[in-house]
Amino acid sequence: MALLNHRSGPRAACATAWAGVLFLLVAHPGLAQEGGKDGALAETAARAIAFESARGNCLACHAIADGAPAGNVGPPLSGLALRFPSRAALYAFLWDPRATRPQAMMPPYGRNGILSARELALLTDWLWTL
Numbered sequence: 123m124a125l126l127n128h129r130s131g132p133r134a135a136c137a138t139a140w141a142g143v144l145f146l147l148v149a150h151p152g153l154a155q156e157g158g159k160d161g162a163l164a165e166t167a168a169r170a171i172a173f174e175s176a177r178g179n180c181l182a183c184h185a186i187a188d189g190a191p192a193g194n195v196g197p198p199l200s201g202l203a204l205r206f207p208s209r210a211a212l213y214a215f216l217w218d219p220r221a222t223r224p225q226a227m228m229p230p231y232g233r234n235g236i237l238s239a240r241e242l243a244l245l246t247d248w249l250w251t252l
């Protein structure tokens with residue numbers, strides 16, 4: 123359970139994101155049992171959330187890594203760690219883009235209940251690496 127120990131550190135700013143990841147591990151113990159593969163599994167889960175049309179459907183509007191076909195309504199999603207001041211800020215944007223950008227056209231994934239806090243936490247962690 124090294125991952126759990128690592129993830130339960132005092133990272134107040136990312137508390138919500140970490141809580142989401144912990145929730146996932148509790149709800150799906152199989153992930154935690156994969157040991158060193160946990161990062162890859164989290165990435166696979168995040169990718170599915172982003173790419174599946176019934177879930178995030180981010181590709182409808184964005185180009186993302188190896189996702190296809192990519193949309194061009196929104197900006198390509200890369201270098202996000204340079205474009206947002208913190209992971210928590212990226213999470214907050216996904217939760218409700220209009221909270222910080224009143225003119226945003228992007229759907230408020232958290233506020234409107236399109237994706238759960240746990241799904242948004244996984245997405246945030248993955249997007250931060252792109």
Ligand code: HEC
Binds near residue numbers: 182184195197205
């Ligand atoms: C209906 C189109 C649409 C969908 C679907 C969509 N977005 Fe967006 N997104 C946008 C637009 C447009 C912007 C630019 C800001 C704005 O006007 O909302 C944006 C901006 C962003 C940004 C900020 C980029 C930056 O550099 O400022 C992130 C991060 C982002 N989207 C992530 C996502 C993720 C993750 C998903 C899927 C869960 C998603 N978007 C789904 C339209 C969309």
